Amino acid sequence: MRQANRYPSVDHLHRAAKKRLPKFSYDYVDGGTGPEVGKNLNRSAIEAIKMAPRYVVERKPINMKTELFGRTYAKPFGIAPMGLASLQWPNAELHFARAGKAADIPVTLSTACTVDIEQFAAAGGDNAWYQLYPPKDEEVNDDLIKRAQDSGCKALMVTVDVPARGWRPRDMYNGLAVPPRISAATIWNAAMRPHWSLATLASGFPHFKTLGKYAPDKSMRGMANFVSEQLGQPTSIDRLKRIRDKWKGDLIIKGVMHPDDATAAIDLGYNGILVSNHGGRQLDAAPSSIEVLPEIVDVVGDRATVMVDSGFSNGLDVMKALALGADFVFCGRAFMWGLGAMGPSGPGHVADMLASELELQMIQLGVSDIAELDRSWITGGGREWPNN
Numbered sequence: 245m246r247q248a249n250r251y252p253s254v255d256h257l258h259r260a261a262k263k264r265l266p267k268f269s270y271d272y273v274d275g276g277t278g279p280e281v282g283k284n285l286n287r288s289a290i291e292a293i294k295m296a297p298r299y300v301v302e303r304k305p306i307n308m309k310t311e312l313f314g315r316t317y318a319k320p321f322g323i324a325p326m327g328l329a330s331l332q333w334p335n336a337e338l339h340f341a342r343a344g345k346a347a348d349i350p351v352t353l354s355t356a357c358t359v360d361i362e363q364f365a366a367a368g369g370d371n372a373w374y375q376l377y378p379p380k381d382e383e384v385n386d387d388l389i390k391r392a393q394d395s396g397c398k399a400l401m402v403t404v405d406v407p408a409r410g411w412r413p414r415d416m417y418n419g420l421a422v423p424p425r426i427s428a429a430t431i432w433n434a435a436m437r438p439h440w441s442l443a444t445l446a447s448g449f450p451h452f453k454t455l456g457k458y459a460p461d462k463s464m465r466g467m468a469n470f471v472s473e474q475l476g477q478p479t480s481i482d483r484l485k486r487i488r489d490k491w492k493g494d495l496i497i498k499g500v501m502h503p504d505d506a507t508a509a510i511d512l513g514y515n516g517i518l519v520s521n522h523g524g525r526q527l528d529a530a531p532s533s534i535e536v537l538p539e540i541v542d543v544v545g546d547r548a549t550v551m552v553d554s555g556f557s558n559g560l561d562v563m564k565a566l567a568l569g570a571d572f573v574f575c576g577r578a579f580m581w582g583l584g585a586m587g588p589s590g591p592g593h594v595a596d597m598l599a600s601e602l603e604l605q606m607i608q609l610g611v612s613d614i615a616e617l618d619r620s621w622i623t624g625g626g627r628e629w630p631n632n
């Protein structure tokens with residue numbers, strides 16, 4: 245069976261990944277914070293949006309090319325940063341980077357990554373971006389920025405929505421840890437998933453390669469302790485300014501859910517706003533990002549580029565976000581499920597699938613170019629959306 249038919253949706257990949265991954269690894273990706281109301285809301289809020297098609301329209305060839313920070317990308321979506329990605333498949337971030345390059349979409353490396361920035365940037369080329377969780381130590385902060393800049397990452401995303409670690413009951417229950425805690429349950433779990441276990445055994449259990457470099461103790465535990473000491477704290481305004489001074493290119497703030505944060509970041513010189521609730525992994529009471537998107541788009545106007553993530557997992561979702569004013573959409577778990585289900589070829593399949601879905605949905609709706617998408621296409625959905 246052709247892969248596209250075997251996995252014709254992210255839901256199919258999700259189900260297959262669940263069967264192939266050990267429980268702790270699956271739960272790490274799938275889980276949200278607390279009772280996961282926020283994670284589920286991300287999906288239901290997107291699903292509630294309705295669009296009325298128009299069929300009596302002039303048709304032109306479909307165009308989904310998108311200009312973002314002065315560069316044209318082939319599609320209006322990209323790969324969000326995800327830490328500890330190699331828990332799904334060895335060298336996950338390099339597979340994301342190659343898929344991003346092949347599909348010509350941005351692909352972002354997390355600070356909590358399991359490969360070197362330099363390796364990632366070489367694999368992703370012109371499509372590689374870097375995400376910074378500002379570490380406690382300023383020198384580490386500055387060196388990470390320098391490494392991302394020197395290795396050619398095109399944009400820097402500063403994530404502010406992890407002022408403390410997320411309360412993630414599934415990870416706590418599973419005893420998720422680096423290095424792994426060896427218990428009867430871990431061994432049983434791994435034994436039941438031989439495909440994953442053999443691949444992971446062959447390349448070694450993942451660790452924090454980029455950040456581990458700065459740890460005084462280079463054992464796996466030493467590096468993991470260092471990472472947890474350095475990350476998971478509030479980002480001060482001074483630090484946001486310092487990052488603006490150090491990073492010479494396009495600078496995005498990630499985790500914006502309130503118009504005031506968007507305005508404050510623009511005043512500090514940030515030119516990209518990523519509306520995100522971290523995929524429902526930080527504050528369970530947060531609204532869905534699609535709900536707050538229109539308000540933030542209106543406040544920002546043309547002062548910055550507005551992007552969105554959290555819950556987007558098919559081409560139709562992307563089309564809805566663009567119609568509500570987003571310039572671009574990022575997807576996280578969708579790409580992880582591709583990797584978990586299919587291995588290295590999975591992220592490329594997800595990129596192709598989202599693009600094909602988007603193309604068909606544009607034809608269904610009656611638009612030829614993503615530039616034609618605006619709020620006039622949105623109808624009902626239990627909420628009045630203001631027109632452009």
Ligand SMILES: Cc1cc2nc3c(=O)[nH]c(=O)nc-3n(C[C@H](O)[C@H](O)[C@H](O)COP(=O)(O)O)c2cc1C
Pocket residue numbers: 272273274286324325326327328354355356375403498520521522523524525553554555556574575576577578
């Ligand atoms: C397993 C996992 C790890 C993540 N790690 C990071 C990270 O290291 N840095 C970051 O800024 N966001 C991280 N995120 C959040 C994503 O960048 C993104 O905001 C979120 O996944 C979007 O929601 P979606 O998964 O529903 O698409 C992570 C998300 C997941 C699922």
